[in-house]
Amino acid sequence: MDIKKRKPIVAVVGRPNVGKSTLFNALAGEKISIVKDTPGITRDRIYADINWLDYSFTLVDTGGIEPDSNDVILKQMRLQAEIAIETADVILFMVDVKQGLVDSDSKVCDMLRKSHKPVLLVVNKVDDFNKYMTDVYEFYNLGIGDPYPVSSANMLGIGDLLDEVVKHFPEQSGEEIEDDRIKVAVVGKPNVGKSSLINKILGQNRLIVSDIAGTTRDAVDTDVKYNDKEYVFIDTAGVRRKNKIKEDLEHYMIIRTVSAVERADVVVLMIDATNGVTEQDAKIAGIAHDRGKATIIAVNKWDAVEKDDKTIYRFTEEVKKVLSFMPYAEIIFISAMTGQRINKLFEIIDAVNENHNMRVGTGVLNEIMTRAVSMQQPPTDKGKRLKLFYITQTGVKPPTFVIFVNDKELMHFSYVRYIENQIRDTFGFNGTPLKFIIRERKEDE
Numbered sequence: 134m135d136i137k138k139r140k141p142i143v144a145v146v147g148r149p150n151v152g153k154s155t156l157f158n159a160l161a162g163e164k165i166s167i168v169k170d171t172p173g174i175t176r177d178r179i180y181a182d183i184n185w186l187d188y189s190f191t192l193v194d195t196g197g198i199e200p201d202s203n204d205v206i207l208k209q210m211r212l213q214a215e216i217a218i219e220t221a222d223v224i225l226f227m228v229d230v231k232q233g234l235v236d237s238d239s240k241v242c243d244m245l246r247k248s249h250k251p252v253l254l255v256v257n258k259v260d261d262f263n264k265y266m267t268d269v270y271e272f273y274n275l276g277i278g279d280p281y282p283v284s285s286a287n288m289l290g291i292g293d294l295l296d297e298v299v300k301h302f303p304e305q306s307g308e309e310i311e312d313d314r315i316k317v318a319v320v321g322k323p324n325v326g327k328s329s330l331i332n333k334i335l336g337q338n339r340l341i342v343s344d345i346a347g348t349t350r351d352a353v354d355t356d357v358k359y360n361d362k363e364y365v366f367i368d369t370a371g372v373r374r375k376n377k378i379k380e381d382l383e384h385y386m387i388i389r390t391v392s393a394v395e396r397a398d399v400v401v402l403m404i405d406a407t408n409g410v411t412e413q414d415a416k417i418a419g420i421a422h423d424r425g426k427a428t429i430i431a432v433n434k435w436d437a438v439e440k441d442d443k444t445i446y447r448f449t450e451e452v453k454k455v456l457s458f459m460p461y462a463e464i465i466f467i468s469a470m471t472g473q474r475i476n477k478l479f480e481i482i483d484a485v486n487e488n489h490n491m492r493v494g495t496g497v498l499n500e501i502m503t504r505a506v507s508m509q510q511p512p513t514d515k516g517k518r519l520k521l522f523y524i525t526q527t528g529v530k531p532p533t534f535v536i537f538v539n540d541k542e543l544m545h546f547s548y549v550r551y552i553e554n555q556i557r558d559t560f561g562f563n564g565t566p567l568k569f570i571i572r573e574r575k576e577d578e
Contacts, residue, residue: 139396140182141190141302144217144388146245147227148206148237152257155285156227157181157194160295179387182423185295188302191395193220193388207237214241218248220392223301225294226277227255230268234275242275251301255294256280260287314356315486318367318397320390320421322413325403326433329469331355331366359479367393387416394420398489398530399427399482399564406434406448406466410455418456425531427489427565428462429481436468461557463564485564491532493560495525498534505555512545519543522574524552533568544571 145153161181180193195213217224226245228238245252256272259265259282272280281297283290319327334357355366394400400421404414421428430452438444449464456462463481467474502524511519520539527533536552538544549569556567 141188141222142193142220142388142392142395143183143190143223143225143298144193144195144221145225145227146195146210146213146217146241148210148229148232148235151227151229151232152285153194153227156225156255156257156283156291157192159285159288159291160192180391185299188299190222190299190302191391193391195388207240210237210241211244214244214248216388218245218250220388221250222303223298224248224250224252225255225298226252227257228272228280230256230259230265230282233268234271239275242277246277252277253294253297253301254278254280256282257285259290260284262289312365314363314365315482316365316367316396316398317401317482318390318393318399319401319403320393320417321403321433322405322411322417323386325405326469327403330401330403330431330433330467330475333469333472333475334359334366362483364479364482367397387420390417390420394424394426397426399429399486401429401431401478401482402462403431403433403469404452406432406438409448410452412455415455418459418462422459422566425566425568427485427531428459429478429485429564430456430462430464431478432464432466433469435466436471436473459566461562461564461566481564488562489531489565490529491560491562491565492529493526493532493556497559498524498526498556501555501559502536502552505552509551512543512548514543517543519548521552527570528568531566531568532562533570535570535572537572537574539573539575541571541573 145156147153160183180191183190183192195216214224224245226242228234254272254275254277256269259269262282265282269280269282281290281294283294285291319330321327335355357364357366402414402418402421404410418428418430432448432452445466448466452464453460463485465474465478465481467478469475502521506521511521513519517540522537522539524534524536527535534556536544536549549571553567553569556562
């Protein structure tokens with residue numbers, strides 16, 4: 134069985150202008166994953182995937198604060214801290230050596246300390262260690278351990294900080310590895326019907342249910358048994374939160390979505406049929422796509438839409454247009470309220486999960502590739518023609534293929550897409566993205 138570890142999540146919390154986004158950009162590099170945009174999707178700089186030594190993790194920015202009055206700042210910092218405490222494995226609490234210790238820093242620190250999560254105190258803008266070290270010591274007064282002096286702008290002290298961050302990542306527990314139930318994350322905008330769907334699934338008599346508090350987060354994982362098969366539904370709806378956070382808090386929604394999608398095998402993206410497909414839906418879809426997850430688009434509240442014989446066709450076209458970067462996604466029209474097509478939803482979850490784990494023999498792949506090349510000649514550049522030597526599948530979740538060629542530069546995106554389409558014509562792979570890695574080798578190898 135392929136073991137896929139969940140990436141740890143590291144959240145940055147801090148007042149305005151302490152340099153959170155400078156740290157964010159410094160770690161993510163200018164080729165930040167949020168800007169390597171999937172065609173057709175724009176995204177805010179909220180999260181980025183970072184690699185350090187042998188570790189990879191997701192860095193999330195818990196949101197900007199409008200510096201209005203001290204009162205507003207403290208309220209919004211508490212909100213940031215809540216987001217970080219709920220979703221992160223490690224919290225970076227950032228302060229500014231030049232502004233010194235501020236009252237709101239101490240208050241937020243109390244919240245973070247009570248969370249029992251690993252918190253690293255990052256003192257930013259230490260551009261000269263000799264000059265500022267005495268000012269750094271002031272932050273020992275916060276009582277959350279050693280301060281880490283850094284300069285995000287000049288990339289000083291970042292390596293030491295990251296060495297410390299990765300020490301706090303949770304060990305992968307054995308029990309997580311053996312769990313072969315399909316994990317389904319239900320994601321979508323606020324009020325799209327995520328909780329209603331999960332409640333409807335749980336309300337059916339064929340299901341036996343137990344609630345276990347999520348292993349590392351407050352989101353609750355729900356065990357579901359449907360037609361004698363077991364599933365785990367990961368709930369991002371936030372229905373079980375004690376205090377309602379403003380629903381329009383997009384940062385909050387995106388960070389919850391990233392942490393749920395990270396743990397899932399299959400993502401069910403719910404869209405509100407009465408609102409149509411929005412840019413916010415595309416953002417959420419982009420998170421699943423970037424992470425290579427099997428995806429189902431469930432158009433909810435379909436019972437509330439006036440229909441003629443072309444309604445489904447028109448809506449499907451609209452979904453495909455707005456989410457053009459994931460043409461592989463399966464689309465289903467449901468009603469969480471009436472339970473319409475929920476049994477069909479489970480059939481599709483099983484099918485896309487199977488495709489997400491599908492392996493294709495090397496012999497068959499090379500036959501498909503040879504046939505594709507003879508039907509459409511590979512591109513040339515300045516008289517040099519691309520040659521494809523060999524293709525093999527190296528992994529699943531998502532199915533990953535390596536193609537060996539004579540010159541990587543000649544392997545245009547469009548030709549990779551062409552090869553992908555040929556493989557899909559034969560094997561379907563509905564509902565799952567495919568990943569292609571292009572490697573170069575000499576002709577005589």
